[in-house]
Amino acid sequence: MRRPASPAPGPWARTLLVSLLLSAGAVAATAAPLYTLVDLGSLTQAQVPVVRGPNSQGHAGGSGRPDGARDGGGRRGLVFDGGGLSAQQVEGLAGLDDPAVFGMNDSGAFVGSANAGSTVRAFAGSRTGGLRELPPLSGDNASVAFGINGPGEAVGFSSGASGERAVLWDASGRPGALPSVAGALGSRAHDISSRGDVAGAAVAAAGKLPVLWPRGLPALPLQLIPGDANGEASAVNGRGEAAGYTANAAGTIRHAALWAATGEVTSLGALPGGEFSEALGVNDAGAVVGTATGSAGVRAFLWTRAGGMQDLNSLVPPARMVLTKATGINNAGAIVALGHDPAAGAAGGHAQGDDDAHGHGPAQHSHGPVRVFLLRPVRP
Incomplete structure (x- = not known):
């Protein structure tokens, strides 16, 4: 049996204790919860990095090429240890x-995809067990898996001559098509919650539309922010709330959105001086993280009902790094974020990496390595 993960080159993480401060000009700073900031490593821009997570243990998954790796080759599937150990490399199935x-779920089981000649195939695996393929629907020849829940159900899409169809694999790996969306030309599922609700998007003639598949029920089209024409739901929590974005007709300006389980939308706003925002993760408390533009460039954000949208960089002491994108938040409040050291060659403070199969994120203009961080809240 092949080992699914083996150590990949990478720096030992440095754990720093950071005090989160809220400030505005000359207004006195207000103390906020303490976080430990764990540096999970650096990834080169030569292979566009993808990072997802964290699960309840603080582990994350993704792909990329560790900065400083001496061997050749393309991107690697990676599992990041929340304790700061070097990323582990995921080995593909034969022929992939x-x-x-x-x-990745809270047990450490993960899903993803790998190239198979001229097509792509979904897989499932764990840090301690073997990998197995998640097949496409009958008649299709390609599949990609984006999310997995605690019971081991996975979601993604299957594609073939008839187009892309949102799919759910049961815990044994058997695929089944999710209910169709009226008038849609295709669909993708991006995330699945612990109770089996699924978030994703349908493709219509006018573009992508956000969709929620409540467990055992027909597809539920989600509302758009007034004035917008398309969008996607990227994540869903245990209460059936979904997070993602809606966008203008051209798809060039995105607005971060949070949907109730019944489909009503809340606009999460924007950072000062910016007009682009996109939500990428949501936890059961309704806290949302993502990426947004502002007067300082592209920045990672945290949104809560009490505090609204905040630049994560404004919540940490000055440091030689810029957090450009937060890709997930778990129920303990831990956040996975990507960033860079401006002195390492990043141009203009724009976002780095993580432009994956979802197509997420504003324009990428950074040239230095991407750094992966885990922000852990310290309880009083």
């Missing part, structure tokens, strides 16, 4: 290469 991990 360039694996990427897109989702």
Whole structure:
């Protein structure tokens, strides 16, 4: 049996204790919860990095090429240890290469996809067991898995001559098509909650539309922010709330959105001086993380009902790094974020990496390595 993960080159993480401060000009700073900031490593821009997570243990998955790796080759599927150990490399199935991990549950089981010649195939695995293929629907020849829940159900899409169809694999790996969306030309499922609700998007003539598949019920089209014409739901929590974005007709300006389980939308706003925002993760408390533009460039954000949208960089003391994208938040409040050291060659403070199969994120203009961080809240 092949080992699914083996150590990949990478720096030992440095754990720093950071005090989160809220400030505005000359207004006195207000103390906020303490976080430990764990540096999970650096990834080169040569292979566009993808990072997803964290699960309840603080582990994350993704793909990329560790910065400083001496051997050749393309991207590697990676599992990041929340304790700061070097990332582990996920080995693909026979005949598959360039694996990427897109989702991980609290038990450490993960899903993703890898290239198979001229097509792509979904897989499932764990840090301690073997990998197995998640097949496409009958008649299709390609599949990608984006999310996995606690019971081991996975979601993604299957594609073939008839187009892309949102799919759910049961815990044994058997695929089944999710209910169709009226008028849609195709669909993708991006995330699945612990209770089996699924978030994703349908493709219509006018573009992508956000969709929620409540467990055992027909597809529920989600509302758009007024004035917008398309969008996607990227994540769903245990209460059936979904997070993602809606966008203008051209798809160039995105607005971060949070949907109730019944489909009503809440606009999460934007950072000062910016007009682009996109939500990428939501926990059961309704806290949302993502990426947004502002007067300082592209920045990672945290949104809560009490505090609204906040630049994560404004919540940490000055440091030689810029957090550009937060890709997930778990129920303990831990956040996975990507960033860079401006002195390492990043141009203009724009976002780095993580432009994966979802197509997420504003324009990428950074040239230095991408750094992966885990922000852990310290309880009083």
